[in-house]
Amino acid sequence: LLLKQAIDRLRDPAMACLSSVHVELQGMVESCVKTELDAYPVLAAAVQDHTFAFLQEAVAPAEHMIRSLVDCHRSYINMSHPQF
Helix, strand or coil: CHHHHHHHCCHHHHHHHHHHHHHHHHHHHHHHHHHHCCCCHHHHHHHHHHHHHHHHHHHHHHHHHHHHHHHHHHHCCCCCCCCC
């Protein structure tokens, strides 16, 4: 019971990590677009918009994967392990 609760507490930090990675990737896109495509503002805007949309589409599957991984670890606790 305590171990399952401890595993459940991993869900929120994992989701926070996902959010942090998403924000960092958006910052990297902005930085790259500003430095590499500064001479082409229309292209820069299109690349940034499409990349942000792509990153946003990836959030839901990533959240689902995090939930699934936590649920898998929660459902299988190896009590026969010698260190348990």
